[in-house]
Amino acid sequence: IELAGRTPWPGEPDDLPADPAAMRAVLAGRGGSVAEIERRVRTVLAQREIGRTIDEVRAAGGDPAYRSLDVRDPDAVRHLVKELRGRIDGVVFAAGVLDDKLMADKDERSFRTVFETKADGARTLLAALAEAGAEPGFVTFFGSIAAVLGNRGQTDYAAANDALEPLAASWPGRAVTVHWGPWAPAADHSGMVSPELAREYERREIGLLDADEGVAALLRELAYGTDRAVLYTASLW
Numbered sequence: 339i340e341l342a343g344r345t346p347w348p349g350e351p352d353d354l355p356a357d358p359a360a361m362r363a364v365l366a367g368r369g370g371s372v373a374e375i376e377r378r379v380r381t382v383l384a385q386r387e388i389g390r391t392i393d394e395v396r397a398a399g400g401d402p403a404y405r406s407l408d409v410r411d412p413d414a415v416r417h418l419v420k421e422l423r424g425r426i427d428g429v430v431f432a433a434g435v436l437d438d439k440l441m442a443d444k445d446e447r448s449f450r451t452v453f454e455t456k457a458d459g460a461r462t463l464l465a466a467l468a469e470a471g472a473e474p475g476f477v478t479f480f481g482s483i484a485a486v487l488g489n490r491g492q493t494d495y496a497a498a499n500d501a502l503e504p505l506a507a508s509w510p511g512r513a514v515t516v517h518w519g520p521w522a523p524a525a526d527h528s529g530m531v532s533p534e535l536a537r538e539y540e541r542r543e544i545g546l547l548d549a550d551e552g553v554a555a556l557l558r559e560l561a562y563g564t565d566r567a568v569l570y571t572a573s574l575w
């Protein structure tokens with residue numbers, strides 16, 4: 339299993355507490371701007387998550403590796419695919435970022451960051467796979483319910499997820515875009531649904547996908563599904 343993301347890994351050893359709030363307090367005591375502290379907290383949490391994932395894959399008998407790269411960099415993506423040894427059985431593309439703002443408040447840079455990470459990243463990955471002559475058994479793009487129903491402040495994110503579908507449809511092999519509704523944050527990975535956002539969804543009576551159910555749904559879809567795009571969600575909005 340080859341994992342990739344922008345976060346550099348392994349990180350330097352640190353003596354920071356596990357809890358993000360406590361981590362912020364320790365870092366604030368050592369000085370630095372709020373932005374620097376937030377960046378450090380994000381990086382340390384991401385590195386710990388990578389470490390845990392690698393341990394889990396190993397414990398399950400796998401042989402994981404992690405590489406740091408930006409999917410918006412075609413050379414880096416091409417290099418990654420070329421470097422992989424042996425057969426590529428499957429590809430899961432789940433890179434994505436949010437920068438929610440009403441359209442009127444969006445600048446081009448913000449739109450590009452959100453849109454290009456998903457849409458250009460997916461296109462770049464398919465081009466690299468084609469160039470390497472790879473024939474994976476499946477390609478999965480992680481899309482969002484925002485592409486299907488829209489969401490306030492997410493025009494760029496909705497457009498990016500929508501753009502995944504024709505890309506998946508252009509791939510000669512099995513490729514499916516799975517548009518997900520919001521997932522419930524797990525203890526060690528809140529992802530795009532922070533505990534605060536989860537509370538807001540609860541207030542609006544929007545159901546959240548259980549992580550185990552989400553994984554099982556994805557595996558069933560890959561094993562038995564034939565559609566090019568599907569929506570899995572605990573509830574609509």
Ligand SMILES: NC(=O)c1ccc[n+]([C@@H]2O[C@H](COP(=O)([O-])OP(=O)(O)OC[C@H]3O[C@@H](n4cnc5c(N)ncnc54)[C@H](OP(=O)(O)O)[C@@H]3O)[C@@H](O)[C@H]2O)c1
Pocket residue numbers: 342343344345384407408409410431432433434435455480481482483517518519520521522528529530531
């Ligand atoms: N959580 C949900 O409820 C939900 C709902 C619908 C769809 N999704 C989709 O599911 C996917 C995973 O979401 P998540 O909730 O797990 O959020 P997340 O924790 O923020 O995961 C996003 C991942 O994308 C990687 N990434 C972002 N920009 C990248 C770039 N330029 N190059 C390489 N990697 C990049 C991040 O790693 P680095 O930071 O290390 O780069 C991170 O691993 C996303 O595509 C999201 O749109 C999630």
